[in-house]
Amino acid sequence: MATIASGALVTLEELAPSLPHFKHGISLRVTGKLQDYDVETAIAVIVDRNASLKVDTQHLNLNLRIGSIFQFIGELLLEPDQEAILKARVGRNVDGMDLNLYRQSLQLLRDFQAGR
């Protein structure tokens, strides 16, 4: 039985066209504050520092409250105009998460995985 692909830990700033995680179909875990949500299309926009990302939440059963911090795991879809949208498989409200600690930990994890 093939296991599900793990959502790679990235910050929204790392989802820019020239960077390694900006690939069609890649599985990612993203975190950001919910800035906007369109009930009809179920498309959410999350932001973190200066970056933002569209998230398709139609398969999720979540209370998407503007201003709360959310985390999503899903696949990145690159539209023809290079606009990215994450098709989320799961999501959760992470209000209360220490975002500075989170960002530092991501770097520590990468160092560890690279054998440093």
Place this chain on the structure above:
Amino acid sequence: MDALQLVNTHVKLLAFDFLSTLKPIPHEPTSFSRKGKRLSRAETVGIIVSRDYKPNRFLKFDIDDGTGCIPCVLWLNQDTSRHFSRRCPSTVRLISQMAADFASQVQLGVIARVRGRITSFRGNLQITLSDVVIERDPNSQILHWLDCLRLARNCYDKVVVPPKP
């Protein structure tokens, strides 16, 4: 000289570590080797990303901790399993009820902390669960990562140097 004994303690490993560094030990189906140390149990914290529920048989699910996905199995067949037939029925009922409770808590998208025996099924490593706790603190995943890093550096990866005679 006692080597650091990690057998029977639930080692906290990042999923990529669990899946890539554990090796089976020939003739010992319940033990696995990681950098020369024997392990039999593990603990992980992550998001539940898949769920395959067969009532009264098992619940299989995958936990994604951000570095990999660990397959987990929670057995739900205590009432009919030969393995439990010789044990006191009220104990078996308790165990069965606890497992059923755990199964109902394991839902897609939640963060769970699980512990259990490291097992291998068709060549794939997995955890056969003994405990599940749903983590509501949004920082629990981060703290688990930091625990894994700290324990790997200070404990699991340490090479024991025997004292000079």
